[in-house]
Amino acid sequence: MVSRIKDIDERAFIAQLASVFGRGKDELKVPAGDDDCAVLEFGGEYLVVTTDMLHQRTDFPDTMTPWQIGWMAAAVNFSDIAAMGGQPLGLLAAVGYPQNMSLEDSREIARGMRDCAEFCETSVIGGDVDSHEELTITGTALGRVSKEELLTRKGAKPGDLVCVTGTLGAAGAALKAYLKNMDIDSDFMKPLLEPVPRIAEGRMLAKSGAVTSAMDTSDGLALSLYDLASVNEVGFVLRKELLPVDRRVFEIASSKQEALELALYSGGDFELLVTIPRKSFKALQTESYLTVVGETVDIDADINLIGKDKTNFAITRKGYLHIGASEQI
Amino acid sequence: MVSRIKDIDERAFIAQLASVFGRGKDELKVPAGDDDCAVLEFGGEYLVVTTDMLHQRTDFPDTMTPWQIGWMAAAVNFSDIAAMGGQPLGLLAAVGYPQNMSLEDSREIARGMRDCAEFCETSVIGGDVDSHEELTITGTALGRVSKEELLTRKGAKPGDLVCVTGTLGAAGAALKAYLKNMDIDSDFMKPLLEPVPRIAEGRMLAKSGAVTSAMDTSDGLALSLYDLASVNEVGFVLRKELLPVDRRVFEIASSKQEALELALYSGGDFELLVTIPRKSFKALQTESYLTVVGETVDIDADINLIGKDKTNFAITRKGYLHIGASEQI
Incomplete structure (x- = not known):
C-alpha cells in the first residue's frame, strides 16, 4: 500500500491534493492540478x-552561476x-538563503x-526573504490573456497535428x-542552465486561434504527451524523421x-507542445519556430513513434518527476 | 563590512534587492519591497x-499538527x-515534502x-509539489480591491489615531x-498555531475610506510601527493603558x-495596524474589532510609549526578523 511521499507517483499525488482543494469559486476557470497555470x-x-x-540539491548543479540560478527560477x-x-x-520570488551566502551572490x-x-517584458514585483539551510527559491508568475486566446491542455482531437517549438533534447544532452x-x-550547457521561456511563441500561437491544446515540455516530451493524452483521451503518433533533435544531442549521444x-x-x-487541426495549420506553416512532429490519434492507438521504414515502437511514460518513484534518464 | 546574509538587517537586505528589481512597468502601482503586497x-x-x-525549523514547532501547518501557510x-x-x-501553495512524510499528513x-x-471566502487554486529535506511551504495569495479602497503603508500624517485589531501578545505568550x-x-496555543487572517476587518476598514495607512503586525507591533514611521516620516506615541494586551499574556508573564x-x-x-485621521474615526468608533492605542506624531518625536503617570519610554526597533541579526524576544 502506498502510504508515503516517496512511494507515490507525482501525477497521482497531485490528483489526491486537487481532490482536497476542490473546484473553487466561479471565477476559477481552471482549478489546481488541471493545467500549467x-x-x-x-x-x-x-x-x-x-x-x-x-x-x-535537485535544481542547481554546481556549475550554475548565481545569475543562472535566478534566471532559471524565473x-x-x-x-x-x-x-x-x-x-x-x-514575478514574485520567495528565497530561502543559506546564512553564509555572500550578499554579492544574492544580488546576482x-x-x-x-x-x-x-x-x-515584465519585472520582479515582489517576494519574500528567509534563511534556509539549502538555497530554495519559489517563483510565482502572473500573466494575462484574453478569453478568446487562452491556451489550455484540453481540446486536442484525433487528426490534429502535433507540433513543438525549438529543438528537442538540448538540456538532456547538457x-x-x-x-x-x-x-x-x-x-x-546553456540550454540546461538558461532555458528560454517561449513567451513570444506562446503569444503568437494564442493569437493564431489555431491551437486546440498546449503545455510546456519541462518534464520531457514523452511525459507531456502522456499528460495531453490523459486529459484529452487521445493517442499520438510521432514520426521519427520529423523530430527536431538538437544538434548537441548528436554530439553527445553514443x-x-x-x-x-x-x-x-x-x-x-x-519548449511548447501544441496540437493544431490540419485545416488551421496553414496560417502557421511559415513560422520558423514551429515543427510538426506527428498527429493526434484515437486513444486506442496509444503513443507511438514511427520510423521511415514503418517500424513502430511505443513511447513509454518516463521523464522527470519531482516526487516519488521517478524514472529519470 | 557586511558581506554575508547572516550579517545584514532584513529591511536593509530587502532594500538592496528592491533596487536590483527596479520600479517595474506602468501597471505596477506598488513595487517589490514597499508594502505587504x-x-x-x-x-x-x-x-x-x-x-x-x-x-x-523556524516556523513549525513540534506541537503543530499537519492541519495547523497548512492553515498557517495560508x-x-x-x-x-x-x-x-x-x-x-x-491561494497557490508550493510544497517541498520530506520523502518520508505520510500521505495522510500531506493531505492534512x-x-x-x-x-x-x-x-x-476563497480556495486553493494551484501549486507545485517537490521533495525537500526540510518541509518547506511557499504560499502565494491573490486578492482584488477597487482603486478607491486600496490600503497601503503610505499615508499616515501627524495627528492620525493609531489603531490595532484584536489583541496584542497572544502569539508571543503561547x-x-x-x-x-x-x-x-x-x-x-491557538493564537500562535492558528492565526486568523483579518480579511473581514481589512475589508471593513477599506470600505470605510477612513484609513490613511495600514500593515499587518506579523513581525510584532514595534517593528510594524518602525516600518510605518520610516515610510511616512512620522513618529508615534502609544498610551500604555490603551494597549489591548491579550489576557493570556498576563497569565504567562512573570x-x-x-x-x-x-x-x-x-x-x-x-493583527492589522492602521492610522485614521481623528475626524474620520467617528464612522469606526463603534467597531468592536478596533482599538485606538495612540497617535501619529512628528518624526522628531520618535516612537514612544506613555504611561498614565506620564512616564515615557522609547519603543525600540526589535521583533521578528527572518534574515540576519534578529533580536527576537
Missing part, C-alpha cells in the same frame, strides 16, 4: 498564475505562462531573475555531458538510439 | 499579490491581503490550507509557554514589564 476570470479577461519551487514559471498563451504581468540571483523577467564530466564549453531517448525523455527543454 | 492595475481595479516561505499570506484591504481571489496539510482559504515547557492547554514586552515585541499576532 490556474486561470481566474478577472476584469473581463483571464489572469493566469503559476508557482514553482526549486532548490539547490524561467520555469514564465514557461508555464507561455503554455497558457499569457502575456507576463510580473536577483539580477538573473530581473533579466529573465525583462526578457519576458545534463549528460555534465554528469559524465565530458569536455564541453559553456555554450553547450548511439542513434540514445539520441532518440534524450530527445523523447529528458526534461529541462521548456 | 505588490499591487497591479488590472481590468480597472487592483490585483494585490503576496508570497511567503515557511519551513519546518494564513500568513491572507494576512498580507487583509493589510491591503483585499478580497481574496485564491492540504486540508488546513483549504480550510483557511474557505474561511477567507511561544513563551511552549519554549519554557509550561503546562497549558491547546486553546492557549512581571508587568514582561507582559508589556510581549505585547510590543513578539511576532505572530497577525
Whole structure:
C-alpha cells in the first residue's frame, strides 16, 4: 500500500491534493492540478498564475552561476505562462538563503531573475526573504490573456497535428555531458542552465486561434504527451524523421538510439507542445519556430513513434518527476 | 563590512534587492519591497499579490499538527491581503515534502490550507509539489480591491489615531509557554498555531475610506510601527493603558514589564495596524474589532510609549526578523 511521499507517483499525488482543494469559486476557470497555470476570470479577461519551487540539491548543479540560478527560477514559471498563451504581468520570488551566502551572490540571483523577467517584458514585483539551510527559491508568475486566446491542455482531437517549438533534447544532452564530466564549453550547457521561456511563441500561437491544446515540455516530451493524452483521451503518433533533435544531442549521444531517448525523455527543454487541426495549420506553416512532429490519434492507438521504414515502437511514460518513484534518464 | 546574509538587517537586505528589481512597468502601482503586497492595475481595479516561505525549523514547532501547518501557510499570506484591504481571489501553495512524510499528513496539510482559504471566502487554486529535506511551504495569495479602497503603508500624517485589531501578545505568550515547557492547554496555543487572517476587518476598514495607512503586525507591533514611521516620516506615541494586551499574556508573564514586552515585541499576532485621521474615526468608533492605542506624531518625536503617570519610554526597533541579526524576544 502506498502510504508515503516517496512511494507515490507525482501525477497521482497531485490528483489526491486537487481532490482536497476542490473546484473553487466561479471565477476559477481552471482549478489546481488541471493545467500549467490556474486561470481566474478577472476584469473581463483571464489572469493566469503559476508557482514553482526549486532548490539547490535537485535544481542547481554546481556549475550554475548565481545569475543562472535566478534566471532559471524565473524561467520555469514564465514557461508555464507561455503554455497558457499569457502575456507576463510580473514575478514574485520567495528565497530561502543559506546564512553564509555572500550578499554579492544574492544580488546576482536577483539580477538573473530581473533579466529573465525583462526578457519576458515584465519585472520582479515582489517576494519574500528567509534563511534556509539549502538555497530554495519559489517563483510565482502572473500573466494575462484574453478569453478568446487562452491556451489550455484540453481540446486536442484525433487528426490534429502535433507540433513543438525549438529543438528537442538540448538540456538532456547538457545534463549528460555534465554528469559524465565530458569536455564541453559553456555554450553547450546553456540550454540546461538558461532555458528560454517561449513567451513570444506562446503569444503568437494564442493569437493564431489555431491551437486546440498546449503545455510546456519541462518534464520531457514523452511525459507531456502522456499528460495531453490523459486529459484529452487521445493517442499520438510521432514520426521519427520529423523530430527536431538538437544538434548537441548528436554530439553527445553514443548511439542513434540514445539520441532518440534524450530527445523523447529528458526534461529541462521548456519548449511548447501544441496540437493544431490540419485545416488551421496553414496560417502557421511559415513560422520558423514551429515543427510538426506527428498527429493526434484515437486513444486506442496509444503513443507511438514511427520510423521511415514503418517500424513502430511505443513511447513509454518516463521523464522527470519531482516526487516519488521517478524514472529519470 | 557586511558581506554575508547572516550579517545584514532584513529591511536593509530587502532594500538592496528592491533596487536590483527596479520600479517595474506602468501597471505596477506598488513595487517589490514597499508594502505587504505588490499591487497591479488590472481590468480597472487592483490585483494585490503576496508570497511567503515557511519551513519546518523556524516556523513549525513540534506541537503543530499537519492541519495547523497548512492553515498557517495560508494564513500568513491572507494576512498580507487583509493589510491591503483585499478580497481574496485564491491561494497557490508550493510544497517541498520530506520523502518520508505520510500521505495522510500531506493531505492534512492540504486540508488546513483549504480550510483557511474557505474561511477567507476563497480556495486553493494551484501549486507545485517537490521533495525537500526540510518541509518547506511557499504560499502565494491573490486578492482584488477597487482603486478607491486600496490600503497601503503610505499615508499616515501627524495627528492620525493609531489603531490595532484584536489583541496584542497572544502569539508571543503561547511561544513563551511552549519554549519554557509550561503546562497549558491547546486553546492557549491557538493564537500562535492558528492565526486568523483579518480579511473581514481589512475589508471593513477599506470600505470605510477612513484609513490613511495600514500593515499587518506579523513581525510584532514595534517593528510594524518602525516600518510605518520610516515610510511616512512620522513618529508615534502609544498610551500604555490603551494597549489591548491579550489576557493570556498576563497569565504567562512573570512581571508587568514582561507582559508589556510581549505585547510590543513578539511576532505572530497577525493583527492589522492602521492610522485614521481623528475626524474620520467617528464612522469606526463603534467597531468592536478596533482599538485606538495612540497617535501619529512628528518624526522628531520618535516612537514612544506613555504611561498614565506620564512616564515615557522609547519603543525600540526589535521583533521578528527572518534574515540576519534578529533580536527576537
